[in-house]
Amino acid sequence: MKFEFQTITKLIKDQSRVLDVGCGDGELMQYLKKEKHIDIRGLEISKQNVRICISKGLTTIEGDAEKDLIQFPDKSFDYVILSQTLQAFLNPEKVINELLRVGKKAVVTIPNFGYWKIRLHLLFKGTMPITETLPDEWYNTPNLHMCSIKDFVQFCEKNNFKLNESLALNENSFSSISKANLNFKNLMANLGIFILEK
Secondary structure (H helix, E strand, C coil): CCHHHHHHHHHCCCCCEEEEECCCCCHHHHHHHHHHCCEEEEEECCHHHHHHHHHCCCCEEECCHHHHHHHCCCCCEEEEEEECCHHHCCCHHHHHHHHHHHEEEEEEEEECCCCHHHHHHHHHHCCCCCCCCCCCCCCCCCCCCCCCHHHHHHHHHHCCCEEEEEEEEECCEEEECCCCCHHHHHHHCCEEEEEEEC
16 A cells, blocks of 8 residues: 555544545455545546546546546535546646535645655756656656755745645655745645645
């Protein structure tokens, strides 16, 4: 089980209603269902992944978050999760506004483009790095908007999204992000996890 998913699970309260947007093959949904006794649903763009989720007994519908979140009523979920998908959308601001309309809280994770190994790779090799959280070549990546933890925090401030919790992940550990340590966490973490509210 990915450490990211274990960390997300710790942030979700028991008995919650949860929507996993871009749920992939349902790995996180399955883990949450097992660990937290929650009512969980998935929204996934890939037909193949939707079939895999359904074969696992997970309630999943096919849809594109940028167009199809509109079908969900306001505040119909306690949490809406978006795991390492925000950077693939044409309009990330619109997607987050929709997440916060549909859910009381949004859990958003992003790969951190400010991570020191990525900076070093760019500095010394001069090419776009390939890492565990950024596994594609520059020409076939689904990512349109690469950002760092610091970028995302500033984006939330600018758009008046309230950050309830901000965590920096690295390998198998996580720590809190604050204004005082933002530059350091932006350098040292390869992934950021955030809980947002309006």
